[in-house]
Amino acid sequence: MDAAEYDLIVIGAGPVGENVADRAVQGGLSVAIVESELVGGECSYWACMPSKTLLRAGAALAAAVDAPGALPAASGPRRVDVAAVLRRRDEIVHEWNDAGQVQWLQDAGIELVRGHGRLTGEREVTVARDGADAARLRARYAVAVCTGSAALLPDIPGLADARPWTSREATAVQQMPESLVILGGGVVACEMATAYASFGVAVTVLARSALLHGVEPFAGEFVTDSLRAAGVDVRTDAQVTAVVREDDGRVRVDLSEGESVTASEILVATGRVPRTGDLGLEAVGLEPGAWLDVDDTLRVRGSAWLYGVGDVTHRALLTHQGKYQARAAGDVIAVRAHGGEVDDAPWGAHVATADHDAVPQVVFTAPEVAAVGLTAAQAEERGIRVRALDVDLAQIAGASTRAAHYRGQARAVVDEDRGVLVGATFVGEDAGEMLHAATIAVVGEVPLHRLWHAVPAYPTLSEVWLRWLEAYGRESAVST
Structure with a gap:
């Protein structure tokens, strides 16, 4: 079996693999990309894009309902058109x-090899192809x-055995179930509970801890209250002991307290595992099924040629x-x-420094949750002398013009030293649209005294920045 040779071989043609390949081609390298499913990956077909589409109609309807005059008084039942969604x-x-x-890919000059790629040696990838002989690819410089x-x-x-849904089935649904029980309390669980509740599905969420663990606690509390107001049965501290698919097709979930919950379908949203189990890692001395340990240039530690990029690094599982x-890799x-x-200094062109301290994320629940950087608790754990500045977003002029019953909160975490x-x-509603300004402030380490000169437009939600600065100034005056 002759080997085709390229400068770089990329395994996985999702958004991450596509970007690695594109940047390498722009840098003058020849690149082959290997994909066993759909080019575009999880985000395009089963995650970010379809999930946000499923959520949009419910969010738009809720916003219209809370804007007096947006809906005629005699508009009839205010329901999401599920078929249209x-x-x-x-x-x-x-x-x-x-x-x-x-x-x-073709236009970008990247060669696509369809099939399942496995590492079979140093800088070597063998691709199993349906209905055709395997292809052996050799990399002159690197495999990503x-x-x-x-x-x-x-x-x-x-x-x-209960044939559970994962996020793939939840976002690719063709026929709405009457009821859905969701295991988990993270982003996928909360977003899908929000979407399916807007479709009129009876939803139960079973979480082992508070919702959205890992962000500021008040965010999970807002989302919990909102889900319950939408009719979702949210149960925290829930311990599942067994799951049974009954003869009638329904699913029964047994809990440690002796209770049971039944539903048409069950969605498992309890975390993620790396897709490295059948990748041939053992051929290059690595553990199959493990997360890849990489340095800040995304090169696997101990290797001169193997890179891990995206979710497989377990650094920040976000598209x-x-x-x-x-881009860095x-x-x-x-x-x-x-x-x-190589510019591998912190914040250099060839490193992923922001993965450590400046990761932005939006949870598209109702209300939205948007966060970047460290929570107050995380900052304190790192030994930072912290001041948390909290603002009720409902008191911002921009909130009062948006909705009759706006609810929200914003917290800034300040390094006092x-x-x-x-x-x-x-x-809050559309909170994600406020996030990038905070991301820039965190990444740029913009001094708070300089932010006084960044004047927010009136009346917008961005006035929260002025409220933060005012609170910081007043508290500073009191402390001195």
């Missing part, structure tokens, strides 16, 4: 057809693993962070291939 979802995912993405992550299936008796990593692979100088922002969290 699913049609729009199908348009967004292009009916799960990747022809457009394949054309993009960009295979992403998959839903974790917890070891609960009967769960695997935008994966693409950020991909593609550029540094090209620079190293040409013998150039340096006088800079190290974290920010916003909860």
Whole structure:
């Protein structure tokens, strides 16, 4: 079997792999990308894009209901048109057809190899192809693993046999169930509970702890209250002991307290695992199924040629962070291939520094949750002398003009010794649109005294920045 040779071989053609490949091509390298499913990956077909489409109609309707005059008084039942939402979802995912993405690869000068790629030696990838002989690919300089992550299936008796949904089935749904029980309290669980409740599905959420653990506690409390107001049965501190798919097709979930919950379907949203189990890692001395331990240039530690980019690194399981990593990785692979100088200092061109302290994330619940950087608790754990500044967003003029019953909160986390922002969290309608300003402030380490000169427009929600500064100034005066 002859081997085709390229400068770089990328395994996985999701957004991360596409960006690694594109940056490397722009850097003058020849690149092959290997994909066993759809080009465009999880985000395009089963995650970010379809999930946000499923959520949009409910959010728009809720906003209209809370804006007096937006809906006629005699407008009839105020319900989401589920069929229309699913049609729009199908348009967004292009009916799960990747022809457009394949054309993009061709236009970018990236060669696509269809099939399942496995490492079979140093700088060597063998691709199993349906109906054809395997293809052996050789990399002159590097191989980048960009295979992403998959839903974790917890070891609960009967769960695997109950044919549970994961996020893939939830976002690709064709026929709405009457009821849905969701295991988990993280982003996927909260977003899908929000979407399915807007579709009129009876939803139960079973979480082992408070919702949205890992962000500021008040964010999870807002989302919990909102879900319950929408009719969702949210149960925290829930311990599932067994799952059974009954003869009538319904699912029964047994709890440690002796109670049971039944539903038409069950969605498991309890975490993610790396898609590295059948990747041939053992052929290069690594543990199959493990997360890849990489340095800040995304090169696997101990290797001179193997890179891990995106979810497989377990650094920040978010599409935008994966693409950020991909830009750094593609550029540094090209620079190293040409013998150039690597800029691997913190915040350098070839590193993913923001993965550590400045990761932005939006949870598209109702209300939205948007956060960047450290929570107050995380900052304190790092030994930072912290001041948390809290503002009720409902008291901002821009909120009163948007909705009759706006609810929200914003927290800034200040490093007192340096006088800079190290974290920010916003909860409220369209909170995600306020996030990037905070991301810039955190990444740029903009001094708070300088932010007094960044004047927010009136009346907008961005006036929260002025309220933060006023609170900081007043509290500083009191403390001195």
